[in-house]
Amino acid sequence: MTDPVKLAVVYYSSTGTNTEVARTLAESAEKAGAEVRLRRVAELAPDAAIESNPAWAANHRATAELAVATPEDIEWADAVIFGSPTRFGNVASQLKQFIDTLGGLWAQGKLADKVYSGFASSATRHGGQESTLLALYNSFHHFGGIVVAPGYTDPAKFADGNPYGTSHVDAQGANPVGDETRTAARVQAERVVGIARKLKAGAAL
Numbered sequence: 001m002t003d004p005v006k007l008a009v010v011y012y013s014s015t016g017t018n019t020e021v022a023r024t025l026a027e028s029a030e031k032a033g034a035e036v037r038l039r040r041v042a043e044l045a046p047d048a049a050i051e052s053n054p055a056w057a058a059n060h061r062a063t064a065e066l067a068v069a070t071p072e073d074i075e076w077a078d079a080v081i082f083g084s085p086t087r088f089g090n091v092a093s094q095l096k097q098f099i100d101t102l103g104g105l106w107a108q109g110k111l112a113d114k115v116y117s118g119f120a121s122s123a124t125r126h127g128g129q130e131s132t133l134l135a136l137y138n139s140f141h142h143f144g145g146i147v148v149a150p151g152y153t154d155p156a157k158f159a160d161g162n163p164y165g166t167s168h169v170d171a172q173g174a175n176p177v178g179d180e181t182r183t184a185a186r187v188q189a190e191r192v193v194g195i196a197r198k199l200k201a202g203a204a205l
Contacts, residue, residue: 011083028189039069089128112144
């Protein structure tokens with residue numbers, strides 16, 4: 001038997017949507033037998049901006065005790081799921097800043113041959129979720145990583161309809177994370193853990 005898959009779920013969330021999805025991914029991965037580190041990236045916005053939005057301020061306080069991601073978490077992991085809200089169809093600056101700190105590991109080849117996947121959220125249905133995930137996946141190609149998207153590998157994926165990764169439309173807070181998104185997150189977590197387990201077992205031969 002190989003050691004359990006080590007999975008890092010690393011995300012940014014302002015108003016809490018991605019926090020909910022990240023927790024579901026982490027819980028589902030643990031149920032699938034993985035050892036999981038759930039990590040938020042550091043907030044870059046000033047306190048005045050955070051306090052101007054009640055939902056942002058509430059999530060900021062609610063996750064204050066959650067460990068902040070470090071490059072060591074990525075080095076430790078066999079697989080990483082990154083999460084970001086959509087910002088003009090792209091990755092949020094907070095998550096991008098963290099990814100940019102991984103240059104040292106990249107230069108040493110320590111980001112290669114890991115499994116990577118992603119999730120996203122937006123305020124509107126056509127708010128750039130797919131372009132955000134594809135932009136995120138560009139970094140994984142540079143890492144030399146193995147991109148594992150959920151695809152349409154489970155009947156549940158025809159309900160949420162996003163083969164690139166779990167995504168959620170929060171409708172400016174009017175649409176909380178529900179069963180459809182949680183099911184998509186479970187499918188993604190199980191697929192990432194399953195593929196990473198096969199790769200890890202093969203490498204141990």
